[in-house]
Amino acid sequence: MPYLNVIAARADRKDNADYQKIVKLYASQAVQDEVRRTSNGTAHHIELPAAELQAEVARIQKQLKR
Numbered sequence: 001m002p003y004l005n006v007i008a009a010r011a012d013r014k015d016n017a018d019y020q021k022i023v024k025l026y027a028s029q030a031v032q033d034e035v036r037r038t039s040n041g042t043a044h045h046i047e048l049p050a051a052e053l054q055a056e057v058a059r060i061q062k063q064l065k066r
Contacts, residue, residue: 002060006053 007026009019025031027045035043048056 002064004057004060008050 007019007023009016013019027047032045035045
């Protein structure tokens with residue numbers, strides 16, 4: 001079963017400096033290398049706008065129902 005970790009904010013807080021730091025840290029090469037290492041290479045970092053994320057979640061849910 002796939003897992004999704006989502007960093008999200010309300011539209012009026014999307015430019016919050018603290019949130020931006022978290023996003024930048026999570027996307028850093030060091031963190032991504034560790035995520036891949038601890039997931040045995042199965043984790044992948046992607047950045048999607050909300051609408052695309054919703055579509056991807058729907059696609060995964062449909063796939064899991066098969």
